[in-house]
Amino acid sequence: MKRRGESAKRIRLTVQILFFVVVASTTVVHALGEMGISVPVLAGASLHAICPFGGVVTLYRLITEGAYVQKIHESAVWLLGIVMISTVLVGPAFCGWVCPFGSFQEWIGTIGKRLFKRRYNRFVPPRLDRVLRYLRYVVLIWVVVMTATTATLIFSAYDPYYALFNFYTGEVAVTGYVSLGLVMVLSLFVERPFCKYACPYGALLGTANLFRIFRLRRNASTCIDCKACDTSCPMNIRVSTVSVVRDHQCNVCLKCTSEQSCPIPHTVELNSTRLEDVATREARQ
Amino acid sequence: MRVTVRSIAFMLVVTMIGGVLLLSLSGLWKTTSSKTPVKFSTGEFAGLSNPADIRGSYSFADVEKNFSVTAETLANAFSFDTSSKPAGTYVAKDIEGAYGALVPEGGEVGTDSLKWFVSLYMGIPYEAEGDTLLPTSALDLLFREGKIDAAAREELASRSVEPPGEGMKSPVVITEHVESAEDGVIKGSTTYADVIAWGVSQQQIEEIIGMPLPGKTTNIRDHLQKNGLSFSTVKAQLQSLVDVSGQ
Numbered sequence: 212m213k214r215r216g217e218s219a220k221r222i223r224l225t226v227q228i229l230f231f232v233v234v235a236s237t238t239v240v241h242a243l244g245e246m247g248i249s250v251p252v253l254a255g256a257s258l259h260a261i262c263p264f265g266g267v268v269t270l271y272r273l274i275t276e277g278a279y280v281q282k283i284h285e286s287a288v289w290l291l292g293i294v295m296i297s298t299v300l301v302g303p304a305f306c307g308w309v310c311p312f313g314s315f316q317e318w319i320g321t322i323g324k325r326l327f328k329r330r331y332n333r334f335v336p337p338r339l340d341r342v343l344r345y346l347r348y349v350v351l352i353w354v355v356v357m358t359a360t361t362a363t364l365i366f367s368a369y370d371p372y373y374a375l376f377n378f379y380t381g382e383v384a385v386t387g388y389v390s391l392g393l394v395m396v397l398s399l400f401v402e403r404p405f406c407k408y409a410c411p412y413g414a415l416l417g418t419a420n421l422f423r424i425f426r427l428r429r430n431a432s433t434c435i436d437c438k439a440c441d442t443s444c445p446m447n448i449r450v451s452t453v454s455v456v457r458d459h460q461c462n463v464c465l466k467c468t469s470e471q472s473c474p475i476p477h478t479v480e481l482n483s484t485r486l487e488d489v490a491t492r493e494a495r496q
Numbered sequence: 497m498r499v500t501v502r503s504i505a506f507m508l509v510v511t512m513i514g515g516v517l518l519l520s521l522s523g524l525w526k527t528t529s530s531k532t533p534v535k536f537s538t539g540e541f542a543g544l545s546n547p548a549d550i551r552g553s554y555s556f557a558d559v560e561k562n563f564s565v566t567a568e569t570l571a572n573a574f575s576f577d578t579s580s581k582p583a584g585t586y587v588a589k590d591i592e593g594a595y596g597a598l599v600p601e602g603g604e605v606g607t608d609s610l611k612w613f614v615s616l617y618m619g620i621p622y623e624a625e626g627d628t629l630l631p632t633s634a635l636d637l638l639f640r641e642g643k644i645d646a647a648a649r650e651e652l653a654s655r656s657v658e659p660p661g662e663g664m665k666s667p668v669v670i671t672e673h674v675e676s677a678e679d680g681v682i683k684g685s686t687t688y689a690d691v692i693a694w695g696v697s698q699q700q701i702e703e704i705i706g707m708p709l710p711g712k713t714t715n716i717r718d719h720l721q722k723n724g725l726s727f728s729t730v731k732a733q734l735q736s737l738v739d740v741s742g743q
């Protein structure tokens with residue numbers, strides 16, 4: 212089990228690194244292009260062009276006026292569609308596996324884990340934390356409304372993700388650097404603070420956990436109540452108390468599953484069928 | 497049906513990277529602007545492109561494609577030299593680079609001036625920003641072609657600026673920098689783009705001025721004055737770097 216857990220971890224890390232490198236190299240090639248330096252083979256694009264959230268903020272203008280918000284292009288809308296496929300199937304796996312800013316926070320978090328051990332990711336009082344988790348919906352509404360009314364990328368000036376991949380270009384506003392710094396510091400105490408409290412795209416994708424086709428399920432009849440799933444969850448979701456995880460914060464990292472943390476096989480799984488039914492069917496065969 | 501770590505990894509790589517590759521092969525993957533401004537959907541101008549949506553990245557050829565104004569007319573209006581560079585290849589952003597040093601404090605000639613000019617030329621109402629100015633050459637052209645009357649010209653005169661003189665007709669565009677006899681000497685009209693073209697890196701400049709560059713085509717003296725820095729001190733430091741890189 213231990214070895215299987217390790218290989219699952221490695222697979223996810225490989226995917227995260229792959230997408231981080233793809234995004235970083237695409238934006239660097241773009242910045243070099245702006246300076247008149249062309250890089251052979253590699254194609255560059257601005258971060259706005261390859262962020263599916265750009266597709267969300269431009270949708271209103273695209274539908275009402277047939278045009279894109281400044282700096283957003285067709286590619287962002289296509290990405291929005293592509294991400295929707297995996298989101299409808301399994302939930303916001305984009306957040307847990309693809310988004311380089313999520314990975315970046317997670318990697319900084321490994322330092323926090325070393326520093327604070329078991330106290331890491333448990334600093335915010337639960338009652339406050341519960342309220343703060345809805346803040347990202349406020350951000351989502353503000354960004355979508357403001358972008359629709361001003362037709363400019365209003366969030367860009369505050370976006371730490373944009374600041375991270377453009378810090379060297381001179382195009383980042385002071386507010387962008389400040390929010391990046393803040394997220395980096397907070398990541399030492401809280402796992403994925405931006406994803407938890409502020410990411411507007413995560414807020415949108417998180418709603419898919421209510422209706423995803425493959426759900427994160429727990430088989431209560433085989434569960435030994437060891438709470439390993441709860442401890443492993445970076446988003447502090449109490450998996451051990453539910454039979455289906457519908458929490459809007461689950462990012463499908465699969466750390467809680469029987470493939471990684473849960474010691475009992477087939478007890479926590481992403482499955483289209485109730486695990487109790489799967490177990491009964493398998494017992495009959 | 498169970499979904500494992502392996503299957504999620506596979507699905508994400510295939511849908512994301514495979515999807516983008518497929519879109520690229522079919523020509524649908526576009527990461528730059530299609531340079532098509534929004535159209536008026538209602539009213540007198542329904543169906544016409546809206547000049548307010550012209551962006552800094554639009555070339556004069558793009559404007560010509562979307563509006564009934566030729567690139568040549570635009571180049572004339574903004575006094576751009578078309579003998580060394582075709583009119584259609586100038587971009588809206590070049591306007592700011594060309595006029596940056598000439599515009600009085602509190603005024604601006606840039607993309608908004610282009611939007612305003614196109615609107616006046618086409619007779620479409622447009623509310624320009626309060627500090628936006630038009631070159632006198634643009635007003636002359638509008639008057640000559642009967643797009644504005646004498647009274648309007650008179651009224652707009654208070655929001656106009658003289659275009660660059662004969663010797664400075666071409667805007668400073670970093671990618672198209674042309675060496676001149678004066679190269680390598682920092683003067684009042686020198687832009688950051690000039691200094692970069694003379695071999696000094698953006699980082700070196702930023703270290704000297706202690707802040708990020710506002711835009712490479714910004715006039716150095718104006719920028720320093722606006723930020724309360726001494727032009728002569730910075731000039732001396734930059735000049736020594738230019739001299740070293742020129743050796």
Ligand code: SF4
Nearest residue numbers: 444461462464465467
């Ligand atoms: S550990 Fe489980 S519940 Fe928590 S985010 Fe990951 S998949 Fe979702």
